Amino acid sequence: MxxxxxxxxxxxxxxxxxxxxxxxxxxxxxxxxxxxxxxxxxxxxxxxxxxxxxxxxxxxxxxxxxxxxxxxxxxxxxxxxxxxxxxxxxxxxxxxxxxxxxxxxxxxxxxxxxxxxERPSEPVICFLADKTEPGAWNLPLYKMFADPFNTPGLVIDEKMHAGFCFEVYDLYEEKRINFDCPAELYDLLMFIGAPARYVVHAVESKTLSEQGAATSTQRLSLIAGKYVGKDDPVLIVRCQSGLPAVGEVLEPFSFAYTVAGAMRGSHHAPFMPVSVEHAHPSRFDGPPRVVALGFQVHDGTLLGPRDLFADPAFDRARDQANTAMDYLRRHGPFEPHRLPLEDLEYTTMRALEKRIAERWQPMADAAAVSLATEPTSATTV
Ligand SMILES: [Mg+2]
Known part of the structure; x- marks a missing residue:
């Protein structure tokens, strides 16, 4: 092995x-x-x-x-x-x-x-990401291994037609579960649609009993007990011969979907597929980047890499990412650009809460005060 x-x-x-x-x-x-x-x-x-x-x-x-x-x-x-x-x-x-x-x-x-x-021909793709988190792979893995609008092989390839099994981790409670797809597609989506907590760890072919994908699922924030940097994830996908074709594996990245990460690990921003040459996020520490390195594994050697996103066919996704980034940036410190409070990598909230704790008053009292000062005979115009 x-x-x-x-x-x-x-x-x-x-x-x-x-x-x-x-x-x-x-x-x-x-x-x-x-x-x-x-x-x-x-x-x-x-x-x-x-x-x-x-x-x-x-x-x-x-x-x-x-x-x-x-x-x-x-x-x-x-x-x-x-x-x-x-x-x-x-x-x-x-x-x-x-x-x-x-x-x-x-x-x-x-x-x-x-x-x-190792199969006689063993094409694999190594995806490396920066400025995001492990749940960033949920959407593309779903599309590669479960969505026939992305992967026609699910419909027309006999070795794929029975579907795939998804292993999902709950990063908060450190437990895992398997979903048998397509039968449990909707159950799967209920969980992996929340990628800050539920992360696809592995995908296995039901026909071949072969593992097709593996992700990194560590979260530094939880490991260290405090945030020390978003855990930029990696993903391995094996391709062809009963597993998704190389083009089916890359296709989900033609859409610049939104991930958590970017500046201070605390913002939603579009995920931009780029060549190795462009894998250096500098605008607002983003947009978050992903590169795809293709290898043929042969007799234990790695032939490659082929820089698979160095292809003008992904230009439109890059344009879309820039447009989405402009749109989200205009929200400044407001959600949904800024992450929800519980997912912020940096926060002043705890110190702030402590500092102004005594200034908060119950709302019922505030209403009473304001009503008492209003003129009783006021008319509305
Ligand atoms: Mg990084």
């Missing part, structure tokens, strides 16, 4: 939160090269989106492997050292502990891992 792991972390931004410094990428590249030489990894690539470094790795250690996670942890410690040396912004911000223990769960870095037996 082969495992594809994407492990990612923000260990420092250049400039501000907009990108990763080339020296940090070079350091991560050196570590990957060594790990391939030591046969820890079969193959690996370094990629980035915004201020996050992703290690895309092929190996035979299975998901949640201590060896692989510790390797990623040490690599991110090394990129943190580079960020500190250069005075980059938020150096080491996603490394929440001083020590590694067993695996990365709860330590800060995000990861998506998918184990499979």
């Amino acid at each position: 082969t495992t594809l792991s994407i492990i990612k972390a923000d260990t420092g931004g250049f400039v501000g939160h907009s990108a990763v410094h080339p020296d940090m990428l070079a350091t991560a590249q050196d570590w990957l090269r060594t790990a391939i030489g030591d046969r820890l990894l079969l193959d690996g690539k370094v990629a980035s989106c915004g201020d996050d470094i992703s290690l895309i790795m092929i190996h035979e250690h299975g998901p949640d492997s201590e060896n692989i996670h510790e390797f990623a942890w040490n690599t991110f410690r090394a990129t943190t050292q580079v960020a500190k040396r250069l005075g980059l912004y938020g150096a080491g911000q996603d490394l929440l502990s001083d020590a590694f223990s067993g695996n990365l769960r709860g330590l800060g870095p995000g990861y998506a891992e998918l184990e499979f037996t």
